[in-house]
Amino acid sequence: MIDVIKPKVSHLPPRIERMNPISFTLTFGVAAFVIWSLTTAGPSVEQLARGLPNIGNILSRMFPPDLERIDRILWSLFQTFQMAIAGCAIGLILSVPLGILAAEGLSPHPAIRTAARSLIAVFRTVPDLVWALIFVIAVGLGSPAGVLAIAIDVMGFAARFFAEAMEETDKGPREALSALGANKLGMIMSAVLPAALPSMIATSLYCLEKATRASVVLGLVGAGGIGVELKVAFDLFAYQTAATIILVILMLVIAVEQTGGWLRRKII
């Protein structure tokens, strides 16, 4: 029944296919640009030779960490974590409607969907420190600016993933609800959100990790949190205090990441 296919005599292909002139030029151009960037922006051998011992010097001056002001540092760390929690809460809550507006099939109109997607893209592409600078100018120095910056940063991430999680939910229950005459909001609330919930919780936990990492550096631009303590310690050459601050930050970030990872594994 089935024709036996006769093997054709084939010859080995060359190791490298001949490049066409355009891709050859492009490859060459990119390589040249990388080398140029390395020579102009990268550290020179001489700088490296001077810099590495300096790092060693700073590290040695950090030791032993100064625990004298540990209570103040821990309190500041706690406030930093609260900033992360508050920013995350605002960002996640707003991400739900924004995600719905950005989700295919749920958004009321394609134009609204495009607008929501663009807004999310702006939130995501502008770095959190830039948002912090903007909010410091808008609402003044301190943690409110940091909370707002975190909220925006979280929205840039969470709204996009919420939208994807909702788009990926089973179309069957949605169709069943629209077939029985339910309105769109009812369909979203009863069929889409419940189904997307596990994935949305996983995203939220990841956002909390991200927000915690962000919250510790926002202080560098005056947006509240422990970052400002770190900056002051470095400015005063109090390297042993700085070491303590860096260690407690490390502990917080690791603790949040571990807890978040564990919770996510439990949910999925």
Place this chain on the structure above:
Amino acid sequence: MSVTALEKIAPDGAVTPTGTGAAVVSVRGLSKQFGAGPMVMAGLDLDIQHGSKVAIIGANGTGKSTLIRMLVRLVEPGGGDIRLLGEDIRRLGAPGLKRLRSRVGFVFQRHNLVTRLSALTNVVHGVQSRMSGPRSWTQLLAPREVRAEAMHCLERVGLADKAMARVDTLSGGQSQRVAVARMLMQRPELVIADEPDASLDPKSGEEVMATLAALASEQNATLIFVSHRMEHAIRFSERIVGLGGGRVALDQPSHMVSEAELMRFFHHD
């Protein structure tokens, strides 16, 4: 099957004791083509009287699902006219279409429930045909009467004891019965089912079909169902409509045909 039930499908559309004799479904010259594909429907005419039970059969791809989905505009009809429950479905705007859909209970081949939620919440969702807002989203927030009615619907499909069970813990047959209960919550005048027995084992499939047929009779609702199981088509309907070539190619009272005859319908091309 009672004699009166058979009278309902008399070819001249005789007035029945239960209905007004008005056609619940009236399709004229229906055509449909997906994109540049072949004609799925080519001038199909079909009338279905109030209170009757009609089985739709036909080979894979003959357009059974497309036909019944077009009735409630889950698929947009091509050419021709469709009147459903006295409404010209093409003329309906969004609110009118919603109102019409709320009167039609649709059961799918897959149960299409939200599996992470309880059976009761899924049945409560059925109330969205006449009610909106948070009270219709979950049994947790539903008013007392709605919860009671949902429980009653679950009782009628024999699943009251599973009310609080998550759907993903139920069997396929039980899930399909929950879907029937959600449909009952609509208090539909017309029930349309697309192969409700297809993904179920013979016993569960038969139970679901029997439940649908019994409930439709009880409610005096019209039942239209698609099935590939000829014994179901014969047993649970009064009239069998076979699709072929985009038209009605067979239209017989169920008691006049045998399974063997129906099988022949699938074999001649």
